Amino acid sequence: MGIGSIPGATAVEAIQRFSVFNPSNGELLAELPDMRPTDAALAVDRADAAMEHWAGLTARERSDTLERWHQLILEHAGDLAAILTAEMGKPLTEAKSEISHAAAYVKWYAEEANRIYGETIPAPSTDRRLLVIKQPIGVVGAITPWNFPASMVARKISPALAAGCTVVLKPAEQTPLVAGAIFALARKAGFPDGVLNLVYASEGDAVGKELCSNAKVRKISFTGSTEVGRLLMRQCSDQIKKISFELGGNAPFIVFDDADVDAAVDGAIQAKFRNAGQTCVSANRLYVHSSVHDEFADKFIQRVNALRVRGCFAPEVAIGPLIDAHALAKIEAHVSDAVIKGGTIRCGGNRIGKSGTFFEPTVITGVTNRMRIAQEETFGPLAPIIRFDDPDEVVHTANDTIYGLAAYFYASNLKRVWRVAEALEYGMVGVNTGRMSSEAAPFGGVKQSGIGREGSRHGLEDYLELKYICVGGL
Ligand code: NAP
Numbered sequence: 001m002g003i004g005s006i007p008g009a010t011a012v013e014a015i016q017r018f019s020v021f022n023p024s025n026g027e028l029l030a031e032l033p034d035m036r037p038t039d040a041a042l043a044v045d046r047a048d049a050a051m052e053h054w055a056g057l058t059a060r061e062r063s064d065t066l067e068r069w070h071q072l073i074l075e076h077a078g079d080l081a082a083i084l085t086a087e088m089g090k091p092l093t094e095a096k097s098e099i100s101h102a103a104a105y106v107k108w109y110a111e112e113a114n115r116i117y118g119e120t121i122p123a124p125s126t127d128r129r130l131l132v133i134k135q136p137i138g139v140v141g142a143i144t145p146w147n148f149p150a151s152m153v154a155r156k157i158s159p160a161l162a163a164g165c166t167v168v169l170k171p172a173e174q175t176p177l178v179a180g181a182i183f184a185l186a187r188k189a190g191f192p193d194g195v196l197n198l199v200y201a202s203e204g205d206a207v208g209k210e211l212c213s214n215a216k217v218r219k220i221s222f223t224g225s226t227e228v229g230r231l232l233m234r235q236c237s238d239q240i241k242k243i244s245f246e247l248g249g250n251a252p253f254i255v256f257d258d259a260d261v262d263a264a265v266d267g268a269i270q271a272k273f274r275n276a277g278q279t280c281v282s283a284n285r286l287y288v289h290s291s292v293h294d295e296f297a298d299k300f301i302q303r304v305n306a307l308r309v310r311g312c313f314a315p316e317v318a319i320g321p322l323i324d325a326h327a328l329a330k331i332e333a334h335v336s337d338a339v340i341k342g343g344t345i346r347c348g349g350n351r352i353g354k355s356g357t358f359f360e361p362t363v364i365t366g367v368t369n370r371m372r373i374a375q376e377e378t379f380g381p382l383a384p385i386i387r388f389d390d391p392d393e394v395v396h397t398a399n400d401t402i403y404g405l406a407a408y409f410y411a412s413n414l415k416r417v418w419r420v421a422e423a424l425e426y427g428m429v430g431v432n433t434g435r436m437s438s439e440a441a442p443f444g445g446v447k448q449s450g451i452g453r454e455g456s457r458h459g460l461e462d463y464l465e466l467k468y469i470c471v472g473g474l
Pocket of ligand 1: 143144145146147148170171172173174201202203204205206207208209223224225226228229231232245246247248249279280281377405444445449450
């Protein structure tokens with residue numbers, strides 16, 4: 001396949017290729033040009049050349065193009081979901097929901113594009129007028145992960161485009177195909193040449209370094225691990241480049257003694273096992289009050305035992321494969337560490353089959369905060385349950401981490417609901433719900449979980465610069 005036929009690819013030369021596999025069965029799905037830093041630099045040149053025209057269009061013109069893109073994504077939702085499931089492994093129903101979510105971000109920012117308002121400020125003297133206008137930051141380098149390969153792309157790119165920025169995107173090596181398909185639809189929607197540029201690469205570090213060090217790139221928007229985020233932040237520091245980072249998490253999920261236990265079980269199933277636990281907002285540590293611990297654990301384990309693990313095009317499947325062998329090795333290491341330190345496997349605990357990357361949905365009780373599962377992001381279908389007695393102490397323990405992305409708790413006492421929601425040091429708190437992501441709300445973390453927000457009107461601000469204009473001599 002020639003480079004010209006790769007959907008959304010920039011017309012740059014590349015010789016090496018890399019392979020994309022289906023994690024459910026190891027089948028080869030595609031071979032893509034493995035672009036190098038020089039190719040990324042060419043893509044940046046194209047994006048830079050396109051900036052003036054794109055930023056100079058009216059907000060309505062940019063909005064209309066985004067709206068056409070949104071419609072095309074909806075029209076091709078079935079195909080996009082199938083590509084996503086094939087390369088990433090999540091169940092088809094989840095893939096469909098991710099595509100709707102991706103489309104919702106595009107729609108939201110098509111609308112927000114028309115609401116980039118400035119302000120006027122009362123002047124300190126009568127001969128002056130003080131104004132603030134908002135302008136696009138410039139070329140954006142965007143880097144996305146494999147776990148939500150469609151919605152992470154849409155969540156970054158649509159506010160950037162609405163603001164008037166142009167973009168160079170490097171999707172994750174494991175899941176570049178759905179990004180390519182979404183870019184092909186963008187082309188069809190009528191984005192001018194150079195506004196959107198896709199760089200496929202297996203060497204994320206080399207292309208990332210080019211994006212961070214290229215002076216024409218004015219902002220890096222990254223979603224991925226905290227470890228890589230730290231590295232990119234250092235690389236951006238030479239040029240004081242603007243950054244937006246959505247990084248890792250270690251979400252606590254607390255069930256207080258006044259919780260509706262059945263609702264908490266429902267919420268925990270959603271917050272833990274969606275995408276086989278491979279979400280940044282996945283409930284990583286379940287703290288359950290002693291008075292409801294056994295009831296919660298029994299009901300939860302019953303539900304976990306009923307989850308179907310299968311190749312993801314199978315009907316009614318709930319859990320697919322893990323993304324790769326590293327992910328499998330990490331969950332196995334967390335399980336054995338917990339068992340050595342006194343935890344009890346109540347269900348699951350093993351990989352499924354000799355080949356492939358399927359792991360049984362697993363629940364471990366008797367977990368303590370010393371165990372790796374309580375300290376590190378597991379990123380797999382493993383639920384550790386930690387018993388607690390002191391409601392104040394559990395909030396303190398929940399906050400005792402370098403991460404601050406998402407937290408969940410179940411309680412009914414109104415005073416407690418407010419106190420705990422305010423005390424949790426997280427960018428997002430789900431109260432009596434296991435799912436809270438929406439294009440209308442600001443998604444993002446505090447501490448080492450990130451900088452900036454995506455979604456909502458706040459997500460647009462991350463791609464805009466304020467300019468103060470003082471008109472004198474009046
Ligand atoms: P990752 O290893 O950090 O990779 C993310 C992206 O960065 C990929 O495109 C990867 O490219 C690229 N990359 C890797 N090393 C790089 C480097 N040295 N320089 C520049 N780019 C580099 O993370 P992941 O394993 O794909 O994703 C899982 C992590 O993402 C988890 O920690 C999860 O919590 C986090 N996440 C956060 C959010 C959020 O909104 N906060 C959302 C989703 C995921 P290659 O694929 O080529 O290596």
